[in-house]
């Protein structure tokens with residue numbers, strides 16, 4: 001791996017990938033190539049001429065004709081700009097020119113923002129390219145990091161007001177890529193509450209297309225992730241570019257195919273209601289975009305993301321460690337619990353080998369429904385019949401760790417906190433705010449709010465043996481206005497909120513390094529890499545129905561490793577869909593992630609508890625592989641009744657094949673599962689038989705699906 005500068009080209013490469021930038025004679029930064037490894041000397045920017053283009057130097061050089069690294073607005077390129085500014089004098093048509101560059105070892109952190117990291121400087125190199133427009137008085141630094149062992153390039157930019165009294169930054173994308181004319185498709189992960197991360201595949205067409213969030217969070221509706229690829233690509237074939245934004249707020253992904261059929265792809269902060277004032281000397285740093293290139297389809301892209309996010313985005317003690325099996329009381333009791341009930345559930349959990357008890361919503365203030373108390377982070381001793389410390393002790397006596405739910409970004413109008421500090425809630429003065437789940441958002445742009453939350457959580461986490469925290473967030477942002485910001489800085493609110501959130505998360509998670517944190521936002525409302533930097537797992541969805549989870553987890557697997565996916569067995573009929581699925585299938589599907597249970601175990605009969613005990617034992621024997629194995633999608637639930645996927649250890653000696661069918665049909669087809677990733681020259685033990693890797697991958701294994709609706713199985717393979 002290296003970053004080389006030669007003949008005015010900056011070439012970032014490793015053994016299998018190249019990314020080449022050219023500095024033109026006019027000092028513009030042009031994009032030359034991004035794809036499989038090539039030699040930079042062999043290529044140059046194609047010269048294009050167009051009569052109607054806007055040119056400064058004769059009729060043959062216009063930026064609208066070239067692929068660019070960080071395009072400006074309003075000069076000679078009419079496509080979507082990567083950034084937009086307006087100076088105090090009203091200038092708004094800058095053109096950035098190359099000034100210098102610096103190549104450094106490793107990857108510098110981004111202050112105040114989550115980002116991928118290196119553990120050793122030799123893992124990556126970074127080039128920082130400085131560009132500027134002297135008339136507009138701005139400088140833009142572009143950061144590019146290339147990894148040696150993974151086909152990963154990380155990008156972000158830093159925009160500085162060098163000489164104006166002030167400027168407004170109206171748009172700041174993290175990355176802009178110009179792909180050559182071609183036929184392309186894309187996949188994004190669309191959804192809704194309880195239906196997150198569904199695959200939506202489209203053909204790239206002329207004009208602007210894309211997706212975004214305006215919800216103040218990355219959101220249930222559009223995950224901040226794009227797969228852009230050659231038309232016809234599939235799991236094993238095609239040039240695929242995965243682009244993931246390490247950000248938890250309003251994002252935008254844009255694709256623009258213009259008249260020459262080239263495609264500009266961008267992502268960054270959504271320009272919607274975004275206007276950031278930069279006084280002289282101040283800079284704005286964009287979130288990081290992580291780009292993964294695969295020359296052979298989706299599976300390779302996913303495995304690169306999985307490895308990178310598991311080991312170089314998630315941090316701390318738990319980042320790469322097998323997770324404890326948990327029981328969460330939410331769907332078991334909702335708000336309606338007593339200490340006795342919790343201990344009954346704990347007794348049953350402990351008997352079947354569960355390792356962690358999570359007390360969900362309802363333990364604080366006077367919260368017995370979702371109408372009150374958010375912000376009043378004081379234990380309700382009456383309801384708990386004692387303290388949290390005592391409850392934790394009871395759990396520990398039963399060989400269970402103790403975990404606790406919080407929703408620290410919210411405030412209930414019916415709370416002591418609101419009565420004392422109504423100005424801490426996000427709302428527009430003199431306008432009745434829109435409630436969602438009867439709650440308002442705390443203004444995290446305010447230092448006093450952040451201090452209060454840190455103080456409350458620190459107090460609770462220090463005074464009881466709490467080993468897990470679920471950090472929830474249950475509404476989108478409306479009525480966005482902060483009394484903390486001057487009127488011409490209200491456009492900074494969304495981003496400053498996220499910066500405030502990241503500051504709180506950094507402080508809390510580093511003060512309690514042993515606690516396992518799980519992010520949640522009404523399920524998957526903030527399942528994004530930004531949150532994973534602080535919390536190594538995320539509750540994937542409030543939908544715990546096993547069939548629905550097949551879709552949700554299939555979509556999520558495109559980018560997020562199983563170690564980060566919270567997945568639970570819940571009661572039937574399922575509380576979200578009313579569907580009844582067998583316990584075996586609920587187990588199979590939940591074992592495709594950080595496994596747990598979420599139901600009233602104390603109400604179950606001996607038979608079910610015995611089955612669950614077997615599940616718990618089984619998961620303990622496979623969880624290492626689930627957490628760290630390579631992942632292959634075998635059958636797609638969006639296009640088939642069947643669903644299948646597999647994990648395989650890095651040394652290819654152990655594998656797990658998961659299979660589930662939504663519904664059986666009479667006279668149905670035979671399901672062949674062609675396995676992937678095995679050593680074709682090795683032999684594997686499978687269901688008591690020995691078969692060659694070649695056979696298993698080419699002929700496959702036959703699944704007997706004549707059993708029943710929602711039949712599922714997990715098959716183990718071991719190299720002999």
Ligand code: DGJ
Nearest residue numbers: 330360361520522523542
């Ligand atoms: C939404 C979460 O996604 C649920 O799991 C649960 O924690 C509730 N909030 C509690 O209010």
